[in-house]
Amino acid sequence: MHIEWLEVPGGTCRFGDDARPVKVGTLLWTRTPITYAQLHGERRAGPELHPVTGMTHAEATETARALGGRLPTSAEWEWMAGGAARRRWPWGEQGWTPELANLRGRGLDTTCPVDSHPAGATPEGLLDVAGNVWEWTARSTMGGGVTLRGGSYASPPLYARTTFRNAAPAELASPGIGIRLVRQS
Numbered sequence: 431m432h433i434e435w436l437e438v439p440g441g442t443c444r445f446g447d448d449a450r451p452v453k454v455g456t457l458l459w460t461r462t463p464i465t466y467a468q469l470h471g472e473r474r475a476g477p478e479l480h481p482v483t484g485m486t487h488a489e490a491t492e493t494a495r496a497l498g499g500r501l502p503t504s505a506e507w508e509w510m511a512g513g514a515a516r517r518r519w520p521w522g523e524q525g526w527t528p529e530l531a532n533l534r535g536r537g538l539d540t541t542c543p544v545d546s547h548p549a550g551a552t553p554e555g556l557l558d559v560a561g562n563v564w565e566w567t568a569r570s571t572m573g574g575g576v577t578l579r580g581g582s583y584a585s586p587p588l589y590a591r592t593t594f595r596n597a598a599p600a601e602l603a604s605p606g607i608g609i610r611l612v613r614q615s
Contacts (some may be wrong), residue, residue, distance in 0.1 A: 434461040438554050452505040458615045462544035462557045464562035465609040479543035481563045481608035487600035490566045490609045496540045498595050499611030504569040507579045511559050512592035518560035520552045526587035531561030533587050560590035563608035571597045582606035
């Protein structure tokens with residue numbers, strides 16, 4: 431299965447809780463988190479259209495390079511998810527419902543195919559920006575951690591808001607963390 435890249439025009443992200451202005455260039459993003467089907471030939475097992483999980487940050491970084499992209503910065507991710515309008519959710523201002531994202535309360539308690547929630551897409555058409563799996567970013571935190579964005583199937587809806595940041599140890603290989611790639615357009 432090939433990787434579909436969608437363009438997200440650049441602009442000034444009002445980043446984080448303090449809305450600090452950060453310039454973000456126009457970038458190509460993977461339409462979904464990377465799936466097992468897109469890693470065909472790798473030694474990973476899993477349902478073909480589910481997001482790849484269980485990678486440490488170093489493995490995620492290397493996989494991104496091997497697939498022709500990189501992990502996004504936290505500001506790039508927030509810009510992609512919230513846009514110039516600084517949407518509260520990737521799909522807009524409407525609160526979460528189970529049709530929009532795979533989050534705690536939906537009843538799955540595991541990942542699902544990345545195309546299961548088309549109603550939760552961003553205006554540019556990116557899927558699973560909220561829920562299903564947290565997404566590794568390129569941003570390190572104090573203490574050897576790395577910023578995660580988007581929430582997972584085990585997260586309460588609050589964690590899937592476009593400005594919510596989480597962190598995990600770089601060496602963590604979790605069933606709730608995957609990757610979405612970015613590259614220059």
